[in-house]
Amino acid sequence: MEENQNLSKDMEAQKEKHRHFLTLHLSHKGETKTIGLKKYHAALLGAAIVCVLGGGIVATASYQQAKHQLQASEEQLQAAENANRKLAQKTEVLESENKEYTQNLEEIQQKTTQLEDKLTELETTKENLAEQINGMSGADTASAEAYLSILNDSQTTQKDFTTIVTTAYNKTEALSSQLEKMDVLLDEAGVSFQNVADGVTVALAKESNIPMGFPVENGIVSTEFNPGGDSSISDGRVHKGIDLSTRSQILPITATASGTVVEAAFHEDFGYYVKIDHGNGFTTMYAHNSENLVSVGDQVKRGDTIAMTGSTGMSTGIHCHYEIQLNGVYQNPRDFQ
Structure with missing residues (x-):
C-alpha cells in the first residue's frame, strides 16, 4: 500500500516537472525551496523581453530621427540668421543710398x-x-x-x-x-x-533828357509856334512856343524830359512858370500856371507833375504855354511829339 502511494507521488512529481519550463532549487537555512517557471510564464517573459527590446529599438530610432530633425532645424535657423544679417546689411546700404539720393x-x-x-x-x-x-x-x-x-x-x-x-x-x-x-x-x-x-x-x-511829347495830356494846340511873326501862321504875332488849351479845365502839367528846375517863379507876362534845364543844351518852359508844384533845384523825371494849368499873367484862358530851346535857339515843340 505504502509503495503504491510512493509510486503515485513520484508520478505526480514527474507530471509537475514536465509542466514547468524551468525549475530553480533555492537553499536557505537548511531548507530547500523549488521554484518552477511554467511554459506560459516563459512565453510571457519572452514576450515582455521582446516588447522591451522592440520599444528600445523604436525609441532609439525615434531619438535619432528627432536628433537629425533638430540638427536640420538648427542648420536652417543658422542659414535664416545669415540671410537676415545679409538682408540687414543690404537694407542699411539702401537706406544710405536713399538718403544720398534724396x-x-x-x-x-x-x-x-x-x-x-x-x-x-x-x-x-x-x-x-x-x-x-x-x-x-x-x-x-x-x-x-x-x-x-x-x-x-x-x-x-x-x-x-x-x-x-x-x-x-x-x-x-x-x-x-x-x-x-x-x-x-x-x-x-x-x-x-x-x-x-x-x-x-x-x-x-x-x-x-531830350524833350518828348506835350506837357498836357489831351491838350489842344490853340496857338502855333511862330517866332518870326509870319502872318500866315495863327494870328501872325510872334510866338516862341505853342499854347495848349485845356478847355477851361485845370489839368496837371508834366515835364517832357528829365532835368533840374532852374526857375520857378511869377512873371508879369508868363504868370506862374517853371523852367527846366535838361543838361544837354535843352531847356523847357511851362507858363501861365495856376500853381507851381516844384522849386528851384528839384530833380525831375519825364512824366513828373510840375504844375497845374491856369490863366495867370498875360492870358485870356486856361492853357499851358510851352517852349523848347536848344543852346538858346527856340525849337518848334511839334518836332518833338
Missing part, C-alpha cells in the same frame, strides 16, 4: 528753382527795357528800333524747369553736373545781357 534730388530741385528765378529776372529786366524803348515816342525811330534789336539779340532762352520728382539714382550726379554747367552759362549770359542792358539804360537816360 539729398541729391533736393539739391537739384533747389538748383532748378534758382535757374528759373534767374531767367525770370532777366526776362523781367528785358521786358521793362523794351517798355521804356517803346515809350520813346517822338524820338529817333531808328534809335528805338536799334535798341529793340539789341535786346532781341541778347534774348535769353527761356526753359520751363519742372520740379524733378523721380530719376535713376545713378543719373542724379550727371544731372546735377549738367545743371551746374547750365548755371555757369546762365551767369555768363546774365553778365552779357547786363552789359547790353546797361548800354541801353545809358542810351535811354540820354534820350530821357
Whole structure:
C-alpha cells in the first residue's frame, strides 16, 4: 500500500516537472525551496523581453530621427540668421543710398528753382527795357528800333524747369553736373545781357533828357509856334512856343524830359512858370500856371507833375504855354511829339 502511494507521488512529481519550463532549487537555512517557471510564464517573459527590446529599438530610432530633425532645424535657423544679417546689411546700404539720393534730388530741385528765378529776372529786366524803348515816342525811330534789336539779340532762352520728382539714382550726379554747367552759362549770359542792358539804360537816360511829347495830356494846340511873326501862321504875332488849351479845365502839367528846375517863379507876362534845364543844351518852359508844384533845384523825371494849368499873367484862358530851346535857339515843340 505504502509503495503504491510512493509510486503515485513520484508520478505526480514527474507530471509537475514536465509542466514547468524551468525549475530553480533555492537553499536557505537548511531548507530547500523549488521554484518552477511554467511554459506560459516563459512565453510571457519572452514576450515582455521582446516588447522591451522592440520599444528600445523604436525609441532609439525615434531619438535619432528627432536628433537629425533638430540638427536640420538648427542648420536652417543658422542659414535664416545669415540671410537676415545679409538682408540687414543690404537694407542699411539702401537706406544710405536713399538718403544720398534724396539729398541729391533736393539739391537739384533747389538748383532748378534758382535757374528759373534767374531767367525770370532777366526776362523781367528785358521786358521793362523794351517798355521804356517803346515809350520813346517822338524820338529817333531808328534809335528805338536799334535798341529793340539789341535786346532781341541778347534774348535769353527761356526753359520751363519742372520740379524733378523721380530719376535713376545713378543719373542724379550727371544731372546735377549738367545743371551746374547750365548755371555757369546762365551767369555768363546774365553778365552779357547786363552789359547790353546797361548800354541801353545809358542810351535811354540820354534820350530821357531830350524833350518828348506835350506837357498836357489831351491838350489842344490853340496857338502855333511862330517866332518870326509870319502872318500866315495863327494870328501872325510872334510866338516862341505853342499854347495848349485845356478847355477851361485845370489839368496837371508834366515835364517832357528829365532835368533840374532852374526857375520857378511869377512873371508879369508868363504868370506862374517853371523852367527846366535838361543838361544837354535843352531847356523847357511851362507858363501861365495856376500853381507851381516844384522849386528851384528839384530833380525831375519825364512824366513828373510840375504844375497845374491856369490863366495867370498875360492870358485870356486856361492853357499851358510851352517852349523848347536848344543852346538858346527856340525849337518848334511839334518836332518833338
